Amino acid sequence: MGVQIRQATAADRDVVLRLMDEAFHGDPVSSWILPGAEHRRRVHPLLMGSFLDVVLEHGRVDMAEDGSAAALWMDTPAGEPEPSDGPAQVRAAIDPDNERIELVGTLTSAVHPHHRAHAYLWMIAVAPDRQGEGLGTALMAPVLERCDREDTAAYLEASSGRSRELYLRLGFTDLGKPLQLPDGGPLMYPMWRDPQS
Template identity: 35%
Template sequence: MTDISTGATVRQATRGDTEGLISVLAKAFFDGPVADWLVPDPTDRRTVYQRYFELALNHGLDKGHVDTTADLSAVAIWYPRTDPEPKSALEYSAAMEAATGVYAPKFTLLDTMFEAFHPSEPHHYLAYVAVNPEQQNRGIGAALLSHHHRQLDALGMPAYLEASNLRNRELYVRLGYRAGPPMILPTTGPTIWRMWRGQPNAARPEGFPPSGLLPRRSAR
């Protein structure tokens, strides 16, 4: 589907897209408070992020739903949070530790905190959305997310994500999300905003869903 305002054609990603999309993810997430906290050394970060996002993207293709654009300038990795924990969760955790090396404790801590504060209602979880830095601020990311939101609205399904900075938080608000209680990462870590996009006719249109230690998310 092509978004008229941006000219971006959105489609489901395939295995043939992995090389280009791993690069988009690694570049888009390279700077920012979470990146500085996870891997303080920029040289190490390039190596770790390449391995980490290769793992994340392949896992998304296997276990979730991945959208991209025709020119591979953007990517969004979604997971339906409606079923019990997949048996592959422990295997993924081991692979994540191998990919992140000495930085694995912080990646594991981030994953654990995200899971502990994850909403208990069924929803689709946006684990990652990334736009090539050279093509940001053109509405491509919003077009990519709106494509999936239309599908969720047809199903009456909410969406959830975590925003790592105020700029992104405001974008998500414009796309229909509302912010819940934030999380603050330990050891002088950054603030993370929990964001929930409900449905117009939901029983709790203004509230934020409760957290619950549901089955572990399979996104990281």
């Protein structure tokens, strides 16, 4: 499909943030982190904004020119990362009484592989009324092609069974067992993609 893709800048923050908030508002993981509808309405944009700001500063945000989709990528080197209190900082800044914000960050950090450098897909957001049109696949294709060309792996945590199916079609495989969030929370699926020839 003919999707025009460009790298987002700080000037695109409001457009991408609105997209992320809409796309993930009903996501199983977002709904578990912020179970109350009114509380989620107020806090969810702040949570998405904290992720977006980190990636705008340290990674890469690709977006469809019409603002209908965006992907947040971080290049991750091999080797154990420096200890970080990032999840605690996000919790303190966004919703100090909400342990689940910190817990998700801690749990995903614990399963994140570091044996090989890789492109880490933090999030991919597609406008709810445009899902199922192939925008996510089109948005990911240039990065995955670069990974293949440069012999680099890719990694992500799928937040739903539906998104997991998309990533399987794109060459990702399950990396170990799904991550079960506590207290009746949803599954998250750590997934790895070796470079493909």
